[in-house]
Amino acid sequence: MIESSKCHTICMVSDFFFPNMGGVEEHIFNLSQCLLIKGHKVIVMTHSYEDRIGIRYMTNGLKVYYLPIKVFYNQCVLPTMICNIALIRYILLREEIEIIHGHSAFSALAHEAMLLGNLLGIKTVFTDHSLFGFADASALITNKLLQISLASCNHCICVSHTGKENTVLRGRVDCKRVSVIPNAVDTFSFTPDPTQRDTTQITIVVVSRLVYRKGVDLTAQIIGDICEKYKEVQFLIAGDGPKRWLLEEIREKRGLQDRVVLLGSLEHSQVLNVLVKGHIFLNTSLTEAYCMAIVEGASCGLKVVSTKVGGIPEVLPEDLIILTEPTVPALLDGLDKAIQDLKNGQIVCPYACNKRVEKYYNWQDVSRRTETVYKIVSKEKTINFRQMLYNHLSSGVWPYLLVISLAFLILQFYEFWVPRKNIDIAKNYKIKRKNVQT
Amino acid sequence: MSTRKKRPKAPWKKILYEKQDYPDNYTDQNIFLKDLRKNVDFKEVSLWEACLGASRLLQEFFTVILFILIYLYMVNKWVEPGIVLYGMSGTSFLGFVFYRIDFTNSAPKVKQHSLGYDIRTILTFVAFGQLFSPVLHTLTDTISTDTIYTMTFIMLLLHLIFFDYGVSSAMVSKSISLSAAMFASICLASRLTSANDAFVLLTVATQIFVLSPILRKELNHNVILTVILFVLDFGFLIQVSFLMSFLFLFVVVLVNLICPVLFVRYQKLKDNIYGPWDEAVVNDADNIVL
Numbered sequence: 001m002i003e004s005s006k007c008h009t010i011c012m013v014s015d016f017f018f019p020n021m022g023g024v025e026e027h028i029f030n031l032s033q034c035l036l037i038k039g040h041k042v043i044v045m046t047h048s049y050e051d052r053i054g055i056r057y058m059t060n061g062l063k064v065y066y067l068p069i070k071v072f073y074n075q076c077v078l079p080t081m082i083c084n085i086a087l088i089r090y091i092l093l094r095e096e097i098e099i100i101h102g103h104s105a106f107s108a109l110a111h112e113a114m115l116l117g118n119l120l121g122i123k124t125v126f127t128d129h130s131l132f133g134f135a136d137a138s139a140l141i142t143n144k145l146l147q148i149s150l151a152s153c154n155h156c157i158c159v160s161h162t163g164k165e166n167t168v169l170r171g172r173v174d175c176k177r178v179s180v181i182p183n184a185v186d187t188f189s190f191t192p193d194p195t196q197r198d199t200t201q202i203t204i205v206v207v208s209r210l211v212y213r214k215g216v217d218l219t220a221q222i223i224g225d226i227c228e229k230y231k232e233v234q235f236l237i238a239g240d241g242p243k244r245w246l247l248e249e250i251r252e253k254r255g256l257q258d259r260v261v262l263l264g265s266l267e268h269s270q271v272l273n274v275l276v277k278g279h280i281f282l283n284t285s286l287t288e289a290y291c292m293a294i295v296e297g298a299s300c301g302l303k304v305v306s307t308k309v310g311g312i313p314e315v316l317p318e319d320l321i322i323l324t325e326p327t328v329p330a331l332l333d334g335l336d337k338a339i340q341d342l343k344n345g346q347i348v349c350p351y352a353c354n355k356r357v358e359k360y361y362n363w364q365d366v367s368r369r370t371e372t373v374y375k376i377v378s379k380e381k382t383i384n385f386r387q388m389l390y391n392h393l394s395s396g397v398w399p400y401l402l403v404i405s406l407a408f409l410i411l412q413f414y415e416f417w418v419p420r421k422n423i424d425i426a427k428n429y430k431i432k433r434k435n436v437q438t
Numbered sequence: 439m440s441t442r443k444k445r446p447k448a449p450w451k452k453i454l455y456e457k458q459d460y461p462d463n464y465t466d467q468n469i470f471l472k473d474l475r476k477n478v479d480f481k482e483v484s485l486w487e488a489c490l491g492a493s494r495l496l497q498e499f500f501t502v503i504l505f506i507l508i509y510l511y512m513v514n515k516w517v518e519p520g521i522v523l524y525g526m527s528g529t530s531f532l533g534f535v536f537y538r539i540d541f542t543n544s545a546p547k548v549k550q551h552s553l554g555y556d557i558r559t560i561l562t563f564v565a566f567g568q569l570f571s572p573v574l575h576t577l578t579d580t581i582s583t584d585t586i587y588t589m590t591f592i593m594l595l596l597h598l599i600f601f602d603y604g605v606s607s608a609m610v611s612k613s614i615s616l617s618a619a620m621f622a623s624i625c626l627a628s629r630l631t632s633a634n635d636a637f638v639l640l641t642v643a644t645q646i647f648v649l650s651p652i653l654r655k656e657l658n659h660n661v662i663l664t665v666i667l668f669v670l671d672f673g674f675l676i677q678v679s680f681l682m683s684f685l686f687l688f689v690v691v692l693v694n695l696i697c698p699v700l701f702v703r704y705q706k707l708k709d710n711i712y713g714p715w716d717e718a719v720v721n722d723a724d725n726i727v728l
Contacts, residue, residue, distance in 0.1 A: 131715035155463075161452045165471050166715040175470065179462035182454040217720045287717040290454075309718050314454045326718035360455040369462055 008374050009041040009096055013113040014103035015076045017046035017064065021268060023292050024104045024129050027183055029058075034367035036060045041428055043095050045088070047077050047109055061429030065091055069109070079108035081115060081403050085410050086418070088116050093423045099374055101125045105132070105142065111149040118152045118388055119408055123377045126150060127157040128167045131289045131310050143170040148400050152391045154377045157181050157370070159290040160311025166289075172394070179373055182315070184366045185295045187358035189269070192301035192350035193276040202233045202342060204335070205278030205302065207271055207293050208285070210241030215284030215307065220246045221328045222284070226335055227256050233339070238274045240265035275300040280338050286326055288312055294321065299357040301350020303342065305334040319348060320356070475712045483705060488698035494603045494659045496693050498651075500667035502594050502619075503686070505646050507674045509626050512635060519638040530645045533653045540656060563644070571627075571637035578628040586625045593622035602651070604659065619647040 012032055016024045032042045037060065048066040056064045067087060072078035092100070092113075100117035102110030105128050114124045126149075133139050150156060150171040156178045158164040168175050197203065204226070208214040219237075226233055237247060237260065244262070251260045263274060275281070281297030283306040291312050294304045298320050306312055307326040315321075324334035341347060383391070385408055389401055447459055450466040483491075508526075511517040534556075578586060596618040600611045623643035627636040657663060668690065676683040 133716045134711040135716070160454060162714050164465075165474070165713065169471075169474075169711060169713075175465040176463055178465075180454070181462055213717065215718075215720065286720065287715065289715075307718065310715055311454070314452055317453075317455055327721070372462065 006375070007039045007041070008098050008378060009043075010035060010099045010101055010374065011043050011045055011092065011095065011097040011113070012101050012103065013045045013107070013110045015047055015107040015109045016104055017044055018058070019049050019052065020075060023183065023290075026268070026292070027127070027129070028103055029062075030184065030186070030363045031367055031370060032062050033060055034363045035370070036062060038367060038371070040371075041095075043091075043097075045091065045109070045113060047071060057429070063095075063426075063429065067109075072108075074106070076106060076108045077112075079111060081112055082407050082410060084109075084112060085116060085407060086414055088113050089120065089411060089414055090418070090423060092117065092120060092122060093420055094426050096425060097122055099123045099125060099377060101127065103127045104129050105146050106130070111145075114149060114153060115404065115407060116411070118383070119385070119404070119411055121382045123380065123382075124153045125155045125157065125373060125377055126153050127159075128163060129159055129289055131163060131166050131287055132170055134169070144395075144397065146171045148392065148395045148397055151395045152383065152388050153177075154380055155179065155373050157373060159183050160314050162311040162314065163289045179369070181366055181369045181373070182361060183290050183292055183295075184361040184363045185292065185299050185357065187299045187354055187362065190272055190275065190296050190299035190354070192299075192354055194301070194350055196276040197279060198234075198277070200232070202230070202280065202339060203278045204233060204235050204280045204282050205275060205297070206235065206237045206239070206282050206284075207266075207274065207297070208239050208283065210237075210239050210243045210247065212243060213286055214241075215286045215326065216241070216243035216246055218284040218307075218326065218328055218331060219282070220250045222282070222331055222335065223247065223256070223260055224250050224254050225328070225332055227254065227259055230339060233259070235260040236263065236274055236278060237261065238263045238266045238271060271296065272300070275302065278302050279342055280305060280335065282331075282335070283307065283312075284326070284331065285309060285312070291315060295357060295361060299354055301348070301353040303338045303347060305331065305338050307331065316360075317356075320353065471713075473714050477708055477710050478712050480708060480710070483702060485698060485702045488701050489694055490661065492694045492698050493661055493664045495598075496690065497654065497659055497664045497667060498598060498601050498603070499689070499693070500664065500671050501646050501650060502598065503671045503675070504667065505623070505643060506594075507671065507678070508642055509629075509639060510678060511674070512639060513629055519635050522642060523638045526642050526645050530649055533649070537653050537656060563641075567637050567640060571640065572633040574624055574640065575627055575630070575633045575636035578625050581625075581628070583629060586629060590622040590625050593618040593625070597622070597647070604655070616647060619643065623647075 012028050014024060014028055016022060017028060018025055028044060032044060035042050042062060044062060044064040046064065046066060047069045052066045053068050054066055056066065058064060067084065069077045069084060077084075091097075097117075100113055100122050102114045102124065103126075104110065110126070114126060117124045132143060134143065146167075147170065150167075150173050153173075154177070156167055156171070156173055158167050158178060158180050159182055161180055164175070164178050164180050167173065168178055206219060210216050223235055227235075235256075247260070247262060251257060251262070266274065275297060278297075278300075279302065281294065281300075281302040281304045283291065283294050283297075283304065285291060285307055286309060288310040291306070291310075294306050294312065295315060297304050298316055304316065304321040306321055306323060308323040309326055313323055322334045322338055324330040389404060392401055392404060450458060450460055450464065450469065452466075452469055508522055512519060512522060538553075581589075597615050600609065600615040600618070602610045602612050602615070620643065623640060627639045630636050630639060654660075654663060672683060672686065675686055
């Protein structure tokens with residue numbers, strides 16, 4: 001316990017963290033920073049990245065444990081559920097963790113730590129960042145795994161209402177146990193700068209990984225058609241991926257080398273420099289739980305044109321975004337409208353845009369709402385082993401009870417082998433708390 | 439009652455950008471899962487359609503049995519290899535003539551091989567078949583008969599699994615299916631007494647596994663063909679083994695009666711869920727105009 005009773009000690013667990021870059025990583029880092037400033041104790045647990053093994057401290061004393069676990073597939077560890085018990089138990093006890101917060105359904109480490117947390121009587125919260133279908137075999141299996149994992153999880157957080165519907169269906173969780181807390185964007189680092197814009201030309205910006213799920217096939221077709229129709233339009237594309245060749249090919253074939261610029265993969269901090277140069281932000285994702293990119297675009301005062309998929313329709317009010325069906329003709333219509341609006345001067349002032357986005361989404365608000373979840377969770381009764389087994393019966397995969405039992409036995413063994421009283425308690429990092437009211 | 443005075447509270451909206459006067463875990467039962475749709479492309483299959491579909495599998499199963507029967511009759515010398523060769527080749531010729539006529543009538547626009555090309559192919563096959571049949575005959579000679587039969591069984595099973603029954607699926611692979619069948623026939627050829635017998639068996643295998651699917655596809659896997667094959671198989675099989683013909687009948691009943699009935703009965707349990715979380719499909723991904 002530190003200071004007042006309302007402060008919690010939280011352990012964020014995910015396979016995805018810095019030095020990896022992406023939406024989940026960004027979310028964990030920003031949320032942790034806000035919680036630290038509010039006086040909570042936050043540590044992050046992730047697997048090692050190359051030579052990053054052991055404990056590292058980041059901004060404001062955010063303690064990160066890089067566990068020496070081998071990566072198995074797609075940046076995830078092998079979900080053995082029992083092999084890392086000793087290590088994770090030691091850390092959880094050493095840091096006196098009260099709440100485990102797992103991130104991303106793909107992260108095996110998060111599920112492992114949540115199982116262990118439940119067995120140790122620690123409360124668990126899980127944030128789901130992605131959407132899944134129900135149509136194919138791989139989705140069926142991952143959905144079953146999620147259902148197993150969430151059976152004894154205290155609370156779930158989703159980033160959009162569509163995400164909540166999806167998680168409730170996939171994980172068969174009670175909808176009262178699922179909260180919707182959107183992602184946020186640091187609007188200060190995404191401030192518009194209209195002086196950077198080209199006055200003679202209209203710049204369309206695309207910022208995304210160049211993979212199938214982000215709709216690169218649609219983008220490629222659109223680039224060709226729009227460049228033909230409007231001579232004053234140019235494209236700025238940031239991001240890299242396996243589908244980059246498609247854009248390069250269309251640029252080559254149509255002779256658009258001077259009008260379509262492929263910037264490749266950019267640091268998150270450099271994205272701003274690209275965004276401020278644009279007039280229109282184009283997003284062609286085929287599926288998206290929340291879509292950080294369009295919020296960043298809107299924050300920089302760009303007119304956003306996006307496909308109407310997943311949680312995107314919930315994210316921005318109608319006057320800031322043009323929503324279209326995920327087809328080439330619909331997107332072309334959307335871009336036509338955006339270009340006409342620009343030519344007629346019907347645009348929202350970029351600075352007003354920034355202010356509005358700041359009002360909608362900021363990390364203070366996100367962390368406040370997450371705190372509410374923590375508060376609810378910490379008041380809940382700790383479930384014992386028997387109840388936990390009972391909860392897991394509902395998932396229908398009864399052999400998993402054996403896994404839980406084995407984990408329980410291993411924990412009992414370590415309780416004897418490395419007793420709690422022999423585990424040193426880690427000292428807390430003291431940060432200057434100028435923002436915290438005492 | 440609706441007349442009762444309520445606290446003025448704006449109705450909940452499915453948006454993220456506004457702070458709403460509801461807790462984060464609030465669920466509006468009217469809006470929640472409103473976009474959920476079930477069984478979008480569901481088309482009910484009638485029992486007759488299911489049986490017709492199943493008969494496609496049976497037809498291929500019958501051709502495999504026919505091939506095995508021919509082998510069995512040849513290895514036990516119940517039949518002269520010449521009769522098999524001329525009988526099958528005669529049937530193939532009739533099929534070929536029918537195919538040519540049918541093909542020219544139905545699809546005149548499609549460019550087809552000239553007659554000369556087809557004859558050249560046949561001659562090439564006969565010449566190379568005769569040349570290599572001694573080699574193929576002794577290729578798997580040293581392997582024990584048990585292994586050969588097990589191998590044949592597995593290969594023909596693979597053939598049946600990967601065969602193109604006219605349904606687009608990731609499982610279908612014509613090349614695996616054909617290779618497995620040819621491998622099985624080469625395995626069996628080594629059990630025959632002479633190279634000439636082996637040549638006959640390989641020719642029959644080619645006719646059954648390479649040529650007949652082309653013709654049967656053209657005939658749309660006609661049921662009459664299935665019936666003819668069934669009579670043929672059963673007639674020969676009953677002379678070989680009573681038990682086997684019983685099993686054969688059992689398979690026929692299972693595949694063409696029990697399975698379709700189960701399928702039709704349980705299809706109402708189909709429960710596919712669709713909603714806004716599904717990945718959008720790019721229809722024109724393959725034909726982008728570059």
